[in-house]
Amino acid sequence: GAVVSQHPSRVICKSGTSVKIECRSLDFQATTMFWYRQFPKQSLMLMATSNEGSKATYEQGVEKDKFLINHASLTLSTLTVTSAHPEDSSFYICSAISPDSGNTIYFGEGSWLTVV
Amino acid sequence: QKEVEQDPGPLSVPEGAIVSLNCTYSNSAFQYFMWYRQYSRKGPELLMYTYSSGNKEDGRFTAQVDKSSKYISLFIRDSQPSDSATYLCAMTRTGNQFYFGTGTSLTVIP
Numbered sequence: 001g002a003v004v005s006q007h008p009s010r011v012i013c014k015s016g017t018s019v020k021i022e023c024r025s026l027d028f029q030a031t032t033m034f035w036y037r038q039f040p041k042q043s044l045m046l047m048a049t050s051n052e053g054s055k056a057t058y059e060q061g062v063e064k065d066k067f068l069i070n071h072a073s074l075t076l077s078t079l080t081v082t083s084a085h086p087e088d089s090s091f092y093i094c095s096a097i098s099p100d101s102g103n104t105i106y107f108g109e110g111s112w113l114t115v116v
Numbered sequence: 117q118k119e120v121e122q123d124p125g126p127l128s129v130p131e132g133a134i135v136s137l138n139c140t141y142s143n144s145a146f147q148y149f150m151w152y153r154q155y156s157r158k159g160p161e162l163l164m165y166t167y168s169s170g171n172k173e174d175g176r177f178t179a180q181v182d183k184s185s186k187y188i189s190l191f192i193r194d195s196q197p198s199d200s201a202t203y204l205c206a207m208t209r210t211g212n213q214f215y216f217g218t219g220t221s222l223t224v225i226p
């Protein structure tokens with residue numbers, strides 16, 4: 001199946017700093033990628049849909065100025081958590097639609113963010 | 117009403133049992149159906165993908181879609197402790213917007 005790589009898998013940052021998480025489709029081009037947040041023992045919460053070459057579409061309640069998403073190429077989307085606070089600590093997961101695999105999506109391994 | 121309903125469990129079965137996981141949905145326009153397995157602290161992994169109604173088998177896993185009942189199932193035969201995970205169903209109409217179940221937590225006891 002298609003491979004989506006996410007980096008870093010774990011990151012600890014100080015409160016007030018920014019942190020960037022990368023999502024790469026390794027063996028296919030992804031015009032659309034998604035970013036999710038997941039709290040322990042809860043389902044995926046869609047944060048935004050990222051389209052290559054255009055602005056991301058954010059879900060209601062997600063602060064676009066806090067969670068900056070850039071989809072600069074067909075294989076890379078980035079999520080930057082700006083001015084991070086402890087409440088931003090969470091598991092962030094990206095996914096990408098593989099056009100060669102029909103209408104299905106593949107997920108990255110996830111990134112654990114801890115803000116101290 | 118949620119677009120996709122999935123019993124969160126938890127579900128606990130002995131090793132070797134047949135496991136049945138289910139989701140119901142409300143939007144008859146959904147055409148593509150997926151099952152994902154998510155281990156603790158990892159991203160979801162695609163297990164099965166089906167289009168429209170019917171069955172699909174892959175090793176110990178069988179996915180069924182009944183569009184007339186708006187009901188999908190994932191069966192796991194000869195369950196193993198390594199199958200212990202959370203299983204998510206997902207579906208889409210066009211491939212641009214995906215809807216997920218809340219996930220069912222499964223534990224297979226040796």
